[in-house]
Amino acid sequence: MTTPTGARATTPSPEARALAWLHTAHFLTTAPRLEHLPDHAYPEIAFVGRSNAGKSTCINTLTQQKRLAFASKTPGRTQAINLFTLGKQNITDAILADLPGYGYAAVPKADKIRWQEVMANYLMSRGNLRGVVMLCDPRHGLTELDDILLEVIRPRVEAGMHFLVLLTKADKLNKSEGQKALSIARLQTAGGEVKLFSALKRQGVEETALALWQWTHKEEPADGAAAD
Numbered sequence: 001m002t003t004p005t006g007a008r009a010t011t012p013s014p015e016a017r018a019l020a021w022l023h024t025a026h027f028l029t030t031a032p033r034l035e036h037l038p039d040h041a042y043p044e045i046a047f048v049g050r051s052n053a054g055k056s057t058c059i060n061t062l063t064q065q066k067r068l069a070f071a072s073k074t075p076g077r078t079q080a081i082n083l084f085t086l087g088k089q090n091i092t093d094a095i096l097a098d099l100p101g102y103g104y105a106a107v108p109k110a111d112k113i114r115w116q117e118v119m120a121n122y123l124m125s126r127g128n129l130r131g132v133v134m135l136c137d138p139r140h141g142l143t144e145l146d147d148i149l150l151e152v153i154r155p156r157v158e159a160g161m162h163f164l165v166l167l168t169k170a171d172k173l174n175k176s177e178g179q180k181a182l183s184i185a186r187l188q189t190a191g192g193e194v195k196l197f198s199a200l201k202r203q204g205v206e207e208t209a210l211a212l213w214q215w216t217h218k219e220e221p222a223d224g225a226a227a228d
């Protein structure tokens with residue numbers, strides 16, 4: 001776009017637009033079980049990963065809000081599915097879901113099994129799940145439970161669902177450790193998209209924001225009109 005004097009008007013970069021969109025996040029609801037999840041018509045993006053991997057911190061960083069999702073030093077803090085709405089001018093156009101972490105040793109076995117079932121059901125059956133962000137602390141690597149989750153979502157990824165692995169707390173790795181972690185995770189996800197992410201150093205934040213925006217908006221008509 002040009003101004004009357006012919007100078008280019010400054011339009012925000014796609015990354016800045018994506019971050020502004022993420023900043024609109026509002027808490028919607030918390031669902032202790034799948035049947036408590038509200039149905040809605042918007043694309044949903046789920047954040048999954050081992051307990052303490054950094055899911056809630058990642059959501060807070062992406063949305064540029066300090067306490068939207070509850071981040072904690074105590075593993076197992078997120079115990080229900082928390083949903084957040086996104087959308088400019090209070091017009092919701094997407095939902096983020098913060099899922100409880102798995103693999104925390106101190107959780108009673110029955111609770112662990114119950115949660116694994118809830119998560120597998122969610123990932124297999126949630127109708128408008130547009131994408132999954134799997135967070136993984138690269139110092140632990142992808143674990144057996146992460147592998148099970150990869151198998152659960154494989155059919156949906158093959159059917160077109162978006163998927164991204166974020167290697168969190170990248171500030172704790174040096175450059176060569178980071179590159180090695182990327183290579184290993186790419187092998188383990190059979191060439192899946194993997195990025196280094198650090199909430200502390202804001203590494204990978206803009207690219208991830210842009211990916212989420214594209215996942216939820218690129219199917220829209222080119223003129224920006226709502227689908228219906």
Ligand SMILES: Nc1nc2c(ncn2[C@@H]2O[C@H](COP(=O)(O)OP(=O)(O)OP(=O)(O)O)[C@@H](O)[C@H]2O)c(=O)[nH]1
Nearest residue numbers: 051052053054055056057071072076077078101199
């Ligand atoms: N150094 C560093 N620490 C981080 C980063 N992201 C998260 N952490 C820390 O990791 C711990 C766990 O973070 P959470 O965001 O609560 O992890 P979670 O995956 O939501 O955990 P659960 O809800 O228990 O599943 C906290 O102490 C965070 O401060 C990061 O990028 N760098």
Ligand SMILES: [Mg+2]
Nearest residue numbers: 055056070078
């Ligand atoms: Mg959490």
